[in-house]
Amino acid sequence: MDESRRERFEAVAPELIEPLRRFLARRTDAATADDVLAETLLVCWRRVAELPEEPLPWAYGVARNCLRNAERSTRRQERVAARLAQQPADPSAPEDLALHEALARLRPDDAELLRLWAWERLTPAEIATVLDITANAASIRLHRAREKLKDMLRKTAGAAGHEGSREGRRP
């Protein structure tokens, strides 16, 4: 076995696991997250020589691709259906329905930019690595996506009564 490969992986991988678990928990159900985490780590292990100095954004990019592959399977569709039936996952934190609905109405790419920015706390340059676009493009698109989301939230806030009645109906 190539010991230097192993050393490099052992130095890097433990730091990747928590962020990757969180990345996946934000985007899929628990069972798929476990599968995709293992798959992502396997890719990192295979391609350990290609790991950049800052491996996390790169690893997010790998996880994103692995997740997309997993999402093609029908099993996952069933899991998502089960997951949606269970929401909210954390009863102590009331869901910001308006926010989730607004994110869902954005173009998927825009919503992903915003998630990477707010939840993974990435800089535009790091987002660019994840999405495989230029830093400049990431910066411009992030700015536009933020403005779109703010605009949507402003409009929803104007219709607060509507939101209240909807929340009341949730089981």
Added chain:
Amino acid sequence: MTDDELQARMRASDPAASLPLAAPHEVARLLEDVMATELTTESRETGTRNRGPLTWLVAAAAVLVIAGVGIFGVRALTGDDDPAPTAGPVPSATHLEVSAPAGSAKCMVPNAEVLASADVAFDGTVTGIVGDEVTLEPTHWYAGDPTETVVVTAPSVQMQRVASGVSFETGGRYLVSATDGQVSLCGFSAPYDEGLAAIYAEAFPT
């Protein structure tokens, strides 16, 4: 709304906020399994060759998933590789097996009270490892009918790791206990150390 306010609002409904940290031993196992994956597929000579690396990884992940609730037999998982050489009639040998803990995989701290329920317990040295059979020569019996040797059938090294089993090495001294022929894991059987020896002595007063 400023960018900061927007970010704060998004972070307030971060779906991963309530996700607990992964247990360190699970992380360690996951990494070990990932690193073992490639080697396994290249060196394996038995009927599992056509399984892709992912099969093993998914199996490993599945082990992690079910560890909290599951019952799984390591011997069933290891299945067809390395069939145990049929042991000839060795005079006066105790035969034990290592398998994954049934029920909760959470390990309690080894204690004399639980250990006392074991029907075999001894202090011994590994004299040989052939295939998946480990032979030990007991130097002291705490419980059970003394025999000249003890043969422990252990799963493959890789699966031992997953099942947090005992890693037997030739020449090593071990404290081993077993119930119904199954070696007690989770720290109850381990390389000899004085702390564990004290627990053994307490569990089986002479």
